[in-house]
Amino acid sequence: xxxxxxxxxxxxxxxxxxxxxxxxxxxxxxxxxxxxxxxxxxxxxxxxxxxxxxxxxxxxxxxxxxxxxxxxxxxxxxxxxxxxxxxxxxxxxxxxxxxxxxxxxxxxxxxxxxxxxxxxxxxxxxxxxxxxxxxxxxxxxxxxxxxxxxxxxxxxxxxxxxxxxxxxx
Amino acid sequence: xxxxxxxxxxxxxxxxxxxxxxxxxxxxxxxxxxxxxxxxxxxxxxxxxxxxxxxxxxxxxxxxxxxxxxxxxxxxxxxxxxxxxxxxxxxxxxxxxxxxxxxxxxxxxxxxxxxxxxxxxxxxxxxxxxxxxxxxxxxxxxxxxxxxxxxxxxxxxxxxxxxxxxxxxxxxxxxxxxxxxxxxxxxxxxxxxxxxxxxxxxxxxxxxxxxxxxxxxxxxxxxxxxxxxxxxxxxxxxxxxxxxxxxxxxxxxxxxxxxxxxxxxxxxxxxxxxxxxxxxxxxxxxxxxxxxxxxxxxxxxxxxxxxxxxxxxxxxxxxxxxxxxxxx
Numbered sequence: 001x002x003x004x005x006x007x008x009x010x011x012x013x014x015x016x017x018x019x020x021x022x023x024x025x026x027x028x029x030x031x032x033x034x035x036x037x038x039x040x041x042x043x044x045x046x047x048x049x050x051x052x053x054x055x056x057x058x059x060x061x062x063x064x065x066x067x068x069x070x071x072x073x074x075x076x077x078x079x080x081x082x083x084x085x086x087x088x089x090x091x092x093x094x095x096x097x098x099x100x101x102x103x104x105x106x107x108x109x110x111x112x113x114x115x116x117x118x119x120x121x122x123x124x125x126x127x128x129x130x131x132x133x134x135x136x137x138x139x140x141x142x143x144x145x146x147x148x149x150x151x152x153x154x155x156x157x158x159x160x161x162x163x164x165x166x167x168x169x
Numbered sequence: 170x171x172x173x174x175x176x177x178x179x180x181x182x183x184x185x186x187x188x189x190x191x192x193x194x195x196x197x198x199x200x201x202x203x204x205x206x207x208x209x210x211x212x213x214x215x216x217x218x219x220x221x222x223x224x225x226x227x228x229x230x231x232x233x234x235x236x237x238x239x240x241x242x243x244x245x246x247x248x249x250x251x252x253x254x255x256x257x258x259x260x261x262x263x264x265x266x267x268x269x270x271x272x273x274x275x276x277x278x279x280x281x282x283x284x285x286x287x288x289x290x291x292x293x294x295x296x297x298x299x300x301x302x303x304x305x306x307x308x309x310x311x312x313x314x315x316x317x318x319x320x321x322x323x324x325x326x327x328x329x330x331x332x333x334x335x336x337x338x339x340x341x342x343x344x345x346x347x348x349x350x351x352x353x354x355x356x357x358x359x360x361x362x363x364x365x366x367x368x369x370x371x372x373x374x375x376x377x378x379x380x381x382x383x384x385x386x387x388x389x390x391x392x393x394x395x396x397x398x399x400x401x402x403x404x405x406x407x408x409x410x411x412x413x414x415x416x417x418x419x420x421x422x423x424x425x426x427x428x429x430x431x432x433x434x435x436x437x438x439x440x441x442x443x444x445x446x447x448x449x450x451x452x453x454x455x456x457x458x459x460x461x462x463x464x465x466x467x468x469x470x471x472x473x474x475x476x477x478x479x480x481x482x483x484x485x486x487x488x489x490x491x492x493x494x495x496x497x
Contacts, residue, residue, distance in 0.1 A: 145268025
């Protein structure tokens with residue numbers, strides 16, 4: 001089955017079996033191995049990418065369902081010479097150890113910024129309609145779909161909070 | 170995963186026609202279906218993708234009801250300004266479920282029709298009457314910490330996993346269903362869901378070619394709305410027990426009560442006699458205890474889930490204390 005995917009601004013024509021998940025299309029067909037496969041069941045968040053600006057688990061969607069969609073992977077967030085604000089903040093705060101979950105954490109956190117800017121409340125927001133307090137608790141709740149087996153959570157939260165405080169006021 | 174054909178439907182009628190074949194499944198968000206297909210619990214030979222069909226967004230109707238299109242994502246529904254203001258229970262229940270990534274993909278209709286997370290349902294090496302009718306139930310004598318205490322049967326003790334549906338039940342939502350004849354009909358959640366009985370494989374009363382096209386919420390009422398969810402982790406975990414409540418008070422008495430429960434039964438659960446017991450009464454812990462007694466009169470534990478009976482009691486009392494402001 002043929003599918004047109006726009007990944008990090010470049011068009012790719014994928015020819016793959018209908019069973020191919022978006023995750024396997026990225027890693028095995030298009031050699032974009034920045035996106036990681038953890039559990040392959042939507043439980044760990046390592047495969048998080050942005051589709052049309054929204055974060056999803058690439059393991060729980062079929063590539064053929066995304067004909068024409070705009071996909072952003074960790075390779076599209078920044079470059080070695082020009083890291084995204086979140087990427088440099090993760091380095092400054094030591095927001096990883098083994099690094100396997102990091103691309104998913106970064107893609108997820110990138111979307112979290114937009115979700116907060118759009119005023120989306122979370123489970124821990126006291127008031128569903130009030131401005132969102134950028135507390136560690138808020139960041140942790142919004143990032144709960146991204147597991148880190150090295151348990152770098154405090155540093156990940158700090159890294160995201162620093163960028164959120166700068167970008168969202 | 171077993172091989173399958175992939176078809177993109179361009180209309181509700183076309184999708185409904187495709188469903189005439191028993192091995193055909195609809196795919197919307199796919200977060201539950203693809204997971205089950207990877208495990209080969211589900212083995213459709215054709216997937217009909219309905220994501221390019223227009224089912225409508227979140228729209229206030231002329232009669233003040235709110236129509237939620239089948240494909241509205243759990244994220245969009247939770248963040249919707251009207252839902253947050255008038256149906257905060259629904260926002261709260263959605264935000265208490267899954268993760269940000271899953272809520273972006275999961276749809277309104279798909280959430281209603283999600284499958285149980287019973288370990289044995291997902292494990293092909295174990296008997297399961299829901300997956301394979303007549304094979305037996307491994308959960309009854311097995312590890313059944315997450316299983317049902319109300320509404321279960323000898324054949325199946327699995328729970329329904331949705332938070333959203335529990336809120337919708339308390340809000341008296343109706344499900345809009347369309348079939349090949351293009352006629353629309355409305356079902357209450359009582360009419361949609363079946364109890365397992367001897368046929369746990371039949372989870373709903375939908376016909377094979379029926380599609381859920383929307384959920385309709387009744388006109389909002391001024392009320393205190395709570396969703397109290399108890400789970401093993403603070404985030405990103407299914408409910409062990411959850412209580413959804415819509416309560417309004419007048420002159421110190423409970424004027425209206427609608428409660429629903431998650432994590433305890435094979436479907437989002439309610440008991441109208443419990444609501445009636447509360448209405449017209451002055452809120453007190455004694456009253457809430459009586460409500461819990463009535464709700465749990467026929468509750469049965471299966472070993473590892475015995476704790477859910479006292480946990481449901483305490484969660485119900487805590488929810489009502491918060492909703493009514495009564496701690497005495």
